[in-house]
Amino acid sequence: DAGVIQSPRHEVTEMGQEVTLRCKPISGHDYLFWYRQTMMRGLELLIYFNNNVPIDDSGMPEDRFSAKMPNASFSTLKIQPSEPRDSAVYFCASRGPKNIQYFGAGTRLSVL
């Protein structure tokens, strides 16, 4: 298996623009998690899904952030409009039956 695949790996955008991050989980995994990592705040859980249904979005910082999982093999995290303070590394992870989360390589977002 190729593991969790995230795209793009790097994203540079200007303040006010819409940003869409993508994630393909490991096939057969029923949980999907979105995290954000910054030096100041460490690793933060933003939202997670179980069988494509959002379970807990309490970590989503503002209404500018939204996430979807239209099917078992794809999820998106969207920021609209983006702000410089959104600059971070965003990770997607999926979890299967052995309770182990597998992380993607991350998307490094820079909002200018």
Next chain:
Amino acid sequence: AQSVAQPEDQVNVAEGNPLTVKCTYSVSGNPYLFWYVQYPNRGLQFLLKYITGDNLVKGSYGFEAEFNKSQTSFHLKKPSALVSDSALYFCAVRDMAQGGKLIFGQGTELSVKP
């Protein structure tokens, strides 16, 4: 509420020496505990987990962790450190009341010098 704490922001070890990265936890009920490692510009990688059974858990890359219920600790250990072990290490506990999401510690930067 469930939580984990990693009391050391950074641990420095000489190559060949044993290393310990500390973690303490607070949970209600039996803990599910994990260690992850993050190399620069990479995602987190699973190292090992404790759910039940033997208090000494062996994982990837020669790492092991000791579960101590009385001290509510789950310290990560390796008998002989390598320079390539230098990375950021995260301890995590599964939040059984919240759909099994993981609660991560703040991370410990391990630096192994030749």
